[in-house]
Amino acid sequence: MLVRIAGAGVCATDLHAIDGEMEPAGVSPPIVLGHENAGWVEATGDLVATVSPGDAVVLYPPYSCGLCVPCRRGHDVHCERHRFTGLTVDGGFADFVLVSERSVVKLPDGTDPTELAPHADAGITAYHAVKKVAHLARPGSTSVVIGVGGVGHIALQLLRELGSGAVVAVETDERRQRLARELGADETIGGGDVADAVREHTNGRGADLVLDFVGSDQTHADGMAMLGRLGTYSMVGFGGTLSVPSAAMVGAEQAAVANLVGSWIDLWEVLQLHARGTLTLKSETHPLEDVNDVLSMLREGAITGRAVLVPGGRERT
Ligand SMILES: [Zn+2]
């Protein structure tokens, strides 16, 4: 089906793609980027049965065939015929995007899809990562969110929503620290030795759960250093190298896990939470023509929350 774009979120992964770091994942620019898309169905093929022109939709970015074993286990991202809107096929930094019917999550009538676009990647990724470890955020536990950006600010709220322990935000930027407090972080930690600060905050025990939305050499090292016994270090941001002595991990029975986007049902579920009014999406809109400026702003850390590109002068703030 052809979808008219209402909004397309800009993601750090776009920068990785532009920088050529995603060649191993089959991402070879030039390509139309934009994997965080929402809009309205413009036209459908004859066999499309579940949506009609005019319907508001959020687009699940991975293609999944529905036939292979990973698909049937619900692991759409690991489909054997994997493709990805905005990374391996043309995406939503455009007026229109072409997708398969399996990509669509239909929104209730009257919903404005523009403001929901960030859920297509930031929301689903945060939800997938938190859902996987929410059972560890039990009463009395401490979870740490490293990086309160586009994905991290949603994860922070989900830890509160799906878990019941304390949530600490590690964030160097002052505006994002403020955002973390607004969204319910029990404590924010800025610069300095952040691992020490977390240990101090937990009476020396360390964190039960660390979710890293940055993924640099530094945050990998910090994340492991602040982790307590039986703790889990969960990576969402990527790019650095995780290096840790196995004796330390075995001695403390720690786990390191990684997360890649999420399943279609993860997207559907996070949209249900949003509809209940329990999630705040911090976003700002920019005209699509300003795409290169917005990418530069993201690279410089000048965006708090998520930037959404809106084509054809439809932008609102
Ligand atoms: Zn992304």
Ligand SMILES: [Zn+2]
């Ligand atoms: Zn498949």
